Amino acid sequence: MTEGETSSSSVGIVTPRVFRHDADFELQCGRTLPGFELVYETYGELNADASNALLICHALSGNHHAAGYHSPEDRKPGWWESCIGPGKPIDSNRFFIVSLNNLGGCHGSTGPISTNPDTGSPWGPEFPPVTVKDWVASQLLLARHLGIEHFAAIVGGSLGGMQALQWAIDHPERTGSAILIASAARLSAQNIAFNEIARQAITTDPNYFGGRYREHQQHPNLGLMLARMVGHVTYLSDDGMRQKFGRELKSGDPSVAQDVEFQVESYLQYQGRSFSERFDANTYLLMTRALDYFDPASDFDDSLVEAVASTQARFCVISFTTDWRFSTDRSKEIVDALITAKRNVCSAVIESPHGHDSFLLPIPRYFDVLGGFLNRVYADADHAN
Amino acid sequence: MTEGETSSSSVGIVTPRVFRHDADFELQCGRTLPGFELVYETYGELNADASNALLICHALSGNHHAAGYHSPEDRKPGWWESCIGPGKPIDSNRFFIVSLNNLGGCHGSTGPISTNPDTGSPWGPEFPPVTVKDWVASQLLLARHLGIEHFAAIVGGSLGGMQALQWAIDHPERTGSAILIASAARLSAQNIAFNEIARQAITTDPNYFGGRYREHQQHPNLGLMLARMVGHVTYLSDDGMRQKFGRELKSGDPSVAQDVEFQVESYLQYQGRSFSERFDANTYLLMTRALDYFDPASDFDDSLVEAVASTQARFCVISFTTDWRFSTDRSKEIVDALITAKRNVCSAVIESPHGHDSFLLPIPRYFDVLGGFLNRVYADADHAN
Numbered sequence: 001m002t003e004g005e006t007s008s009s010s011v012g013i014v015t016p017r018v019f020r021h022d023a024d025f026e027l028q029c030g031r032t033l034p035g036f037e038l039v040y041e042t043y044g045e046l047n048a049d050a051s052n053a054l055l056i057c058h059a060l061s062g063n064h065h066a067a068g069y070h071s072p073e074d075r076k077p078g079w080w081e082s083c084i085g086p087g088k089p090i091d092s093n094r095f096f097i098v099s100l101n102n103l104g105g106c107h108g109s110t111g112p113i114s115t116n117p118d119t120g121s122p123w124g125p126e127f128p129p130v131t132v133k134d135w136v137a138s139q140l141l142l143a144r145h146l147g148i149e150h151f152a153a154i155v156g157g158s159l160g161g162m163q164a165l166q167w168a169i170d171h172p173e174r175t176g177s178a179i180l181i182a183s184a185a186r187l188s189a190q191n192i193a194f195n196e197i198a199r200q201a202i203t204t205d206p207n208y209f210g211g212r213y214r215e216h217q218q219h220p221n222l223g224l225m226l227a228r229m230v231g232h233v234t235y236l237s238d239d240g241m242r243q244k245f246g247r248e249l250k251s252g253d254p255s256v257a258q259d260v261e262f263q264v265e266s267y268l269q270y271q272g273r274s275f276s277e278r279f280d281a282n283t284y285l286l287m288t289r290a291l292d293y294f295d296p297a298s299d300f301d302d303s304l305v306e307a308v309a310s311t312q313a314r315f316c317v318i319s320f321t322t323d324w325r326f327s328t329d330r331s332k333e334i335v336d337a338l339i340t341a342k343r344n345v346c347s348a349v350i351e352s353p354h355g356h357d358s359f360l361l362p363i364p365r366y367f368d369v370l371g372g373f374l375n376r377v378y379a380d381a382d383h384a385n
Numbered sequence: 386m387t388e389g390e391t392s393s394s395s396v397g398i399v400t401p402r403v404f405r406h407d408a409d410f411e412l413q414c415g416r417t418l419p420g421f422e423l424v425y426e427t428y429g430e431l432n433a434d435a436s437n438a439l440l441i442c443h444a445l446s447g448n449h450h451a452a453g454y455h456s457p458e459d460r461k462p463g464w465w466e467s468c469i470g471p472g473k474p475i476d477s478n479r480f481f482i483v484s485l486n487n488l489g490g491c492h493g494s495t496g497p498i499s500t501n502p503d504t505g506s507p508w509g510p511e512f513p514p515v516t517v518k519d520w521v522a523s524q525l526l527l528a529r530h531l532g533i534e535h536f537a538a539i540v541g542g543s544l545g546g547m548q549a550l551q552w553a554i555d556h557p558e559r560t561g562s563a564i565l566i567a568s569a570a571r572l573s574a575q576n577i578a579f580n581e582i583a584r585q586a587i588t589t590d591p592n593y594f595g596g597r598y599r600e601h602q603q604h605p606n607l608g609l610m611l612a613r614m615v616g617h618v619t620y621l622s623d624d625g626m627r628q629k630f631g632r633e634l635k636s637g638d639p640s641v642a643q644d645v646e647f648q649v650e651s652y653l654q655y656q657g658r659s660f661s662e663r664f665d666a667n668t669y670l671l672m673t674r675a676l677d678y679f680d681p682a683s684d685f686d687d688s689l690v691e692a693v694a695s696t697q698a699r700f701c702v703i704s705f706t707t708d709w710r711f712s713t714d715r716s717k718e719i720v721d722a723l724i725t726a727k728r729n730v731c732s733a734v735i736e737s738p739h740g741h742d743s744f745l746l747p748i749p750r751y752f753d754v755l756g757g758f759l760n761r762v763y764a765d766a767d768h769a770n
Contacts, residue, residue, distance in 0.1 A: 189626035196650040241574035
């Protein structure tokens with residue numbers, strides 16, 4: 001983007017800020033962090049009675065930079081630029097949008113690459129395991145710092161949707177609505193298995209050094225690349241990959257054995273390598289663990305109905321036809337539990353060939369559902385004024 | 386198995402034999418092997434007019450040892466013991482069953498671990514790429530060596546089914562019937578992507594040494610373990626994994642961060658490690674390449690109908706409801722092409738929760754279909770006598 005060229009539908013230039021919590025923070029695992037920092041961005045303006053706040057919760061590899069640009073020269077907008085901005089489904093003209101990098105992340109919030117004050121060295125593998133519940137608790141501290149006692153909406157895809165669900169359970173009175181996109185009330189054994197393969201790829205990389213790779217001036221890039229490749233393939237649908245790559249050979253000649261032959265291979269390698277250069281391996285391990293352990297029903301005798309019985313949020317649950325990693329059945333489980341518990345829920349199954357990745361794409365019917373739901377949220381918040 | 390304990394439905398003790406082809410053998414890639422050896426087993430007796438021969442084609446990680454035991458002390462039967470033997474669906478009282486380790490394998494047939502006569506060293510990564518067509522050509526040489534000019538049936542699951550299909554296309558007059566189980570006329574982009582992840586895991590293992598690991602007294606066990614884990618997860622169904630593992634924790638305490646926590650992880654690691662100790666990494670690369678390149682329609686202007694137009698075999702095409710790696714749709718493509726080409730085909734979709742692995746399991750309806758089809762094959766072969 002060059003100066004003055006800010007698109008009218010972009011939030012434009014944004015500057016990340018840092019919230020510092022200076023007291024002990026007890027984690028679900030029983031360990032205590034001696035304070036922490038969260039990096040975050042905001043888009044739009046908080047209204048006088050702070051009734052228009054909206055929280056964006058990120059997924060496995062996301063961060064705080066969801067929309068806009070960091071400088072006039074910046075060519076790459078935030079990861080959800082298509083959805084967040086003036087007049088967009090998540091409308092920055094209406095909502096005060098808060099987007100943070102979660103605790104344990106590697107983009108500015110306290111995490112494995114931060115310094116452990118007790119040792120003066122990076123936490124590395126000693127960083128405590130963090131759960132979705134911990135994220136919600138830390139997000140509440142950030143919200144209060146910003147003068148927000150109640151969110152009009154909490155929105156997230158995949159692991160982000162899990163945070164929205166946990167908010168509605170842990171803080172019924174603070175969660176006006178919860179939008180869960182391509183998410184699940186807990187992972188399946190297959191999902192855990194894919195995460196385990198990703199973790200094995202990282203921890204068996206000889207540059208992993210038991211997680212102390214930074215002290216050896218190394219990073220397990222190959223392992224993280226493989227981990228990302230596994231994720232990437234499973235986030236796409238078979239149909240979507242067929243449309244995108246078919247079986248096209250990179251060279252026309254199958255008799256020549258090359259390292260890379262099918263286009264899909266070359267694409268996956270590029271994506272995996274690029275990811276491994278911008279993400280921290282210990283954070284990836286931590287995030288996949290948070291995914292695996294998420295199971296709010298486990299606090300309620302394994303009953304999801306009981307888990308959501310005391311929620312007060314209006315729910316919107318969205319899933320995509322070809323998403324096989326977080327299938328429409330997983331969303332239906334949530335919807336069924338909410339209906340059984342007589343909660344307020346609307347849901348949509350969106351036709352899309354793009355698998356789990358659909359939640360990041362500007363699919364018209366998806367954005368219609370999301371924007372329509374948020375219209376009503378805004379009208380109600382406005383009416384309350 | 387202890388002596389005298391041979392199950393009445395087992396072929397009992399079998400001894401692998403070796404067929405040596407002592408002339409040049411031209412491969413599809415244009416390179417020539419200066420002869421080769423194939424290790425094989427046979428079960429049952431070839432009848433006087435050699436009309437009861439049945440060929441078993443193995444899948445990615447299979448070998449020649451499909452049934453019986455190698456010694457009285459042997460406790461582990463061949464990989465398809467449930468299906469092959471006296472009175473079993475593939476009945477050794479009726480058929481002369483031939484089962485071999487394919488060219489490029491690592492269980493006795495010429496492959497990457499064999500010595501390259503030109504150099505006196507193991508072939509390693511220099512072993513030429515081998516295709517399904519090459520396998521069929523080498524299997525024909527073995528058949529002739531055994532006095533077989535015509536197979537009553539050629540049977541294979543997964544990659545094995547691809548060989549059965551290629552036989553029917555390349556040698557219509559020699560293929561009485563072809564049984565294709567959980568197979569496909571070619572891989573999807575998703576399947577190729579999973580194979581690519583497996584190959585990346587192997588070739589980025591620092592013990593891979595560009596494929597020359599044996600010269601360093603090493604083996605890329607970790608990479609091969611990861612490759613197998615990817616395969617394993619994708620060969621099971623989500624439902625099947627849920628039934629087998631659910632989300633059971635190995636330790637009851639999710640607050641303790643361990644290396645292995647969910648039972649599914651421990652199972653996958655064990656299976657992967659065990660596989661890496663008995664399989665050669667270069668062979669795994671070669672086999673996945675053969676899978677990726679298989680595409681008989683490509684010789685017929687991308688028309689599968691044209692590819693099967695000259696086949697004479699009676700086809701039986703079997704698939705399994707929860708197999709998502711070689712889905713029922715892939716089998717249906719083959720059946721549709723055969724019907725359009727007015728070929729003789731019967732097909733069955735078998736209800737099973739076990740994903741792609743179903744083809745190795747003694748599922749009653751599956752064995753009924755297989756046994757019933759082979760009953761007719763045998764009756765016709767017998768009638769011809």
